[in-house]
Amino acid sequence: MNSILTTRMWALLSPALLACLVACGSSTDPGGDDGGVVFSYSPSGSQMIIEAGTSRDFAVAATGGGALTAEWKLNGLTVSQTATYRYTAGSVGVDLLQVAASSGGRSGAFEWTVTVSEDVTTLPPAVPQVRVTHGTLPAEARVSWNFVGSSTYPIDSYLVACSFDGPLSVANWDQALQLGAVAHTGNIGYSALFQTDDGMIPGATAWFGVRARDELGQLSPLPQSVQHVLSYAWDLTGTVRDDFGRPMSNVLVKFLVGGRVLNDLTAPDGTFGYGPFSSVDSVQVQATATVGDYYRYSSPHLKAASGSVYDVVLIGMIPVDPACDGTDGDFLQYLRFMTMTSPLSEQTKLHKWREYPVAVHIPDFVRSPDGLDFAAASREALDLWNSDSGLQLFEEVASPGAADIIFNFDFDEPALNGQAVLVSPQGVLNGAVTPELVRVDINSVLPAAGSSGYPGVKGVALHELGHTLGLYAHSSGCSDYRLMDIGAGSSAFSDGRTHPVHQDEMNAVRCIRYLNQAVDLSRYDSDGRGAGSPR
Incomplete structure (x- = not known):
């Protein structure tokens, strides 16, 4: 043949x-x-x-x-x-x-x-499994794809392009940003990294495409492109203060990101900062005092959407009465117990007033027939919190419409000397949310019993104001008098006491005042005990 x-x-x-x-x-x-x-x-x-x-x-x-x-x-x-x-x-x-x-x-x-x-397609097949991921640096894009395993003519290379104007197609391929060619070497997988020098625009939305080119110069079809939002640079800064509101210098601040640990020391004004990070980075900030005894703080994982400023408050390791239930002599445990954010609580975030001083309205009320002035006693309790703390915690306002806390003396619940009720937001417990409006009820009957009288009203008001300041729990088991013991308000000024707020309670209120809103107290730990003199 x-x-x-x-x-x-x-x-x-x-x-x-x-x-x-x-x-x-x-x-x-x-x-x-x-x-x-x-x-x-x-x-x-x-x-x-x-x-x-x-x-x-x-x-x-x-x-x-x-x-x-x-x-x-x-x-x-x-x-x-x-x-x-x-x-x-x-x-x-x-x-x-x-x-x-x-x-x-x-x-x-x-x-x-x-x-x-009769009808043949000699073009290379479409490139399979094209995907785009973020690189390490801001605006980096890594384009990956699998090889074209079978083609009429041998594959020579792969062309990568992107568009910032919309999806890529064969029709607009020539108008796209041509990022380069990657030689076909027979490998199963390929990838290429592109940066700002290649034309990547931080924060922009881009569409990427990959086409195979055979030895004749024919390009494969492009059934679809991959949409991807490029990352952008992100700096993280903040200030470290103590629980007196004072800036802290020489605090070791660690930035934990992607397996890396980056260190910084706070400046004399307490400021710190590091960057740039990529906007897709998840960064954890850890602050450890190098002088004095403070609990170490570790932030949640932060992203660019969280904001570029993150302030930290370090809590001092202050001795407390070890006899108090739930404390073991540890101030952090005491604070969490009193704020109802202990490990046994479902709520570990501390909520406090948005602004200080807190506006308080106390309506005039003199009881008949004994002439006991409930309003005056309550005002003295207000002033005592301010003077003994050294802080402007409360201010009295004339209008209830301008108040955050409103006193109410039309209350005669037999089992209660007083109570602090969260009016707004409704339907939640004290401490579970940031308070907006609280009503303080003072029993207009019980404080007159026995020898309490005017000091009893003043003590009950002092106790209930302690609840409004964030001491939501009642202490127990302590070796000496505590204002925030259950039922202790009416006897606050007994036994010759003129300043009945215990120092542990005052320290807790001051700490709450300066802590960040909704800070998760479970993120403090005692492993960060700094070297130096105790406070």
């Missing part, structure tokens, strides 16, 4: 025989060196699929041998004697195209098996 297969014989061949003929064509090595003469052939692949009615150029070249002569044969018939032959695909079938070339007394030959099809 003749080794040259004509198009007219195409329909008579079995698939198996056709496969053999396509695979068994002979040729010299493309680009081979024959005594200093190097012949090259284009296209370099010997198997071609071309759509009927289309044309394709085939070429031979030689270096190192001078003038080139060539003879082209199509199915055994000479069709050209030039270096380039334009092949036009006729009817469906298989053609054998051969070239014999000579230069400098040397010769070379090559042949192509050309399959002519």
Whole structure:
């Protein structure tokens, strides 16, 4: 049988025989060196699929041998004697195209098996599994994809582009930002990292696409592009203060991000800062005093959306009465017990008034017939909290509409000397939210019993104001008198006491005053005991 297969014989061949003929064509090595003469052939692949009615150029070249002569044969018939032959695909079938070339007394030959099809797509397949992730630095984008494993013509490289104007397509590919080409090396996976120098715009939304390019320069289709929001630079700054509101210098501030630990020391004014981070970074701030005894603080994981300023308040390790229930002599435990943010509580975040001094309205009320002035006694309690704390915790206002706390003396619950009721927000317990309006009820009957009288009213008011300042729990078991013991208000000024607020209670109120709103007290721990003198 003749080794040259004509198009007219195409329909008579079995698939198996056709496969053999396509695979068994002979040729010299493309680009081979024959005594200093190097012949090259284009296209370099010997198997071609071309759509009927289309044309394709085939070429031979030689270096190192001078003038080139060539003879082209199509199915055994000479069709050209030039270096380039334009092949036009006729009817469906298989053609054998051969070239014999000579230069400098040397010769070379090559042949192509050309399959002519009614409808063929020779473009490379679409690039699979294109994905975009954030890099380490702000605005970095890492584009990854899998290889194109099967293509009519060998894959040469992959082209990456992006658009900031909308999704990428074949139609707008040339108008996109061309990011570069990555050579096809046969690997399964590929990736490329792009930065601001490559045209990445911090914070912008971009659409990325990857197309495969074969050795003919044909690009794969682009069924879709990947939308991605680029990260941006983010600095994190803040101030460390103690629980007196004073800036703290030389506090070790650690920034924990992505397995890295970055250190800073606070300046004399208590400020610290580090950056830039990437806006997608999750940063934890840890503050440890290097002088004095303070609990270490570790923030939740912060992101750019949290804001660029994060202030820290360190709580001093102040001795407390170890006899008090739930304290073990530890001030942090005492504070959490009194604010109902202990580990046994479902609520570990501390909520306090948004602003100080807290506005208090005390309506005039003198009880008949004994003339006991409830309003005056309550005002004295207000002043005592301010004077003994050294802080402007409360201020009296004339209008109830301007008040955060409103006293009420129309109250005669038999079991209670008084109570502090959260009016707004409604339906939640004291301490669970930031208070907006609190009503202080003072029993207008019970304080008159026994010997309490005016001092009793004053003590009950002092006790209930302690609740409004964040001491929501009642202490118990302590070795000496505590204002915030249950029922202790009416006896506050007994036994010669003129300043009945215990120092532990005063320290707790002061600490609450300066702590950050809604700070999670579970984020303080005693592992950060600083080197230096106790306070």
